[in-house]
Amino acid sequence: MSALHKVLVVDDDPVVGKSFSRVLGQKGYVVVTAGNAREALSKVQEGEYDVVFTDIKMPGMSGIELAERLKIERPWTPVVIVTGFGSTANQERARAAGVSSFLEKPLSPEMIEYSVLKALLDAVPAVLPGLAEAVNPEPVEQQNSVNPEPAKQQSNLKKVMLFAAAPFIGLAFIITLPFVGLATLAWLGTQSLFGKASTK
Amino acid sequence: MDKIYINPLPVRIWHWTNAFGFILLIATGLQLRYLDVIQVMPFQTAVQAHNFVGFVLIANFFLWLGFYLFTDKIKVYHPELSPAKYFMASFRQARFYGYGIFKGEPNPHHASAYRKFNALQSMTYQIIMMLVVPIQFFTGLLLWDVARFSSMVEMFGGVRVVDTVHVIFFIFFTGFIFIHPYLASLSHTPWAHFKAMITGYEEVEDE
Numbered sequence: 183m184s185a186l187h188k189v190l191v192v193d194d195d196p197v198v199g200k201s202f203s204r205v206l207g208q209k210g211y212v213v214v215t216a217g218n219a220r221e222a223l224s225k226v227q228e229g230e231y232d233v234v235f236t237d238i239k240m241p242g243m244s245g246i247e248l249a250e251r252l253k254i255e256r257p258w259t260p261v262v263i264v265t266g267f268g269s270t271a272n273q274e275r276a277r278a279a280g281v282s283s284f285l286e287k288p289l290s291p292e293m294i295e296y297s298v299l300k301a302l303l304d305a306v307p308a309v310l311p312g313l314a315e316a317v318n319p320e321p322v323e324q325q326n327s328v329n330p331e332p333a334k335q336q337s338n339l340k341k342v343m344l345f346a347a348a349p350f351i352g353l354a355f356i357i358t359l360p361f362v363g364l365a366t367l368a369w370l371g372t373q374s375l376f377g378k379a380s381t382k
Numbered sequence: 383m384d385k386i387y388i389n390p391l392p393v394r395i396w397h398w399t400n401a402f403g404f405i406l407l408i409a410t411g412l413q414l415r416y417l418d419v420i421q422v423m424p425f426q427t428a429v430q431a432h433n434f435v436g437f438v439l440i441a442n443f444f445l446w447l448g449f450y451l452f453t454d455k456i457k458v459y460h461p462e463l464s465p466a467k468y469f470m471a472s473f474r475q476a477r478f479y480g481y482g483i484f485k486g487e488p489n490p491h492h493a494s495a496y497r498k499f500n501a502l503q504s505m506t507y508q509i510i511m512m513l514v515v516p517i518q519f520f521t522g523l524l525l526w527d528v529a530r531f532s533s534m535v536e537m538f539g540g541v542r543v544v545d546t547v548h549v550i551f552f553i554f555f556t557g558f559i560f561i562h563p564y565l566a567s568l569s570h571t572p573w574a575h576f577k578a579m580i581t582g583y584e585e586v587e588d589e
Contacts, residue, residue, distance in 0.1 A: 197467050239492075266494055270386075286494055288457065342451065344460045349512040351461040352505035355468055362469050 192222040192236040219243035238265040260301035385583040471501035521548040
């Protein structure tokens, strides 16, 4: 894919935007993040985006409403719904709004990259029918047909390795959790004390 | 209210076999340990029942392991690799259990097919299922036939050490068997999670 594609990621959790930036930044995409739907709409007014990823549950306007607004104002922009909570009602509403696809968290780097490619390639025929076939006769299959089996095996191995490492990572987290909790409380307490002192 | 398919059939079979099996292991284990205090069944019957149920649960564990290893549901037991995200989610969940739940606040965790556990549950179950349970089965196997596994028992410090580890985890599982149903009752209705583990479908509030 081209290095000039711009992706807008809308999520009130900044970690999601960072994940997209990390994965897509390495592939040459420009990733812009927005913390809520209003901010996303103003960013879309300011500049053109090739694909928009949005969470459903956000303060104020929901991701579905954002998708509906974008489909009215910019029907050519593909919108992908990303959520940690994929109920069938939400999927139906998202499809009715004309979103490109519906992704459930947790997202792997492969899922992020594949969904951007798919959304971009799906969007081409909508704007210029026939162009997608001329440019890339089997777009998605070609991406996967380079060497699908080793990639799949590597992915499966990674999944099993993560599964096997889980209890040890869990133990490390659980052991450090009380210390992090106490440090956070101490920091909050200090902030509160200094805050009060400075207001006096 | 929407429903999502969260507990596939193999998981439900494994869960209920495990639940009843662990109750039987705890009961027969208590009989073996406190022979002078409890006389519910003859010692030999308790030994045979304890061994039999133990092997059933070892087989059941491999059913669980096979299901997760060979399906995409393996993601349920994948760890959170971002410490910041994990600690934030854990504190949010701990705050909910310690305070929010008594004020009627909504649960900060929304279950989905691949994220059915909250941050605290996720790490706890990863440790229990892949560390504590295998160690308990392994020590149980060594104690089942000490003579056959004598060299291995010696390698781990002798019968006393192996037995102590087995009993410590026995105490842990006895506590778990009481805490688990209590935590399972903390849904939008007391029976919602129990129903989900029977039907497979979890009721979730729409966003």
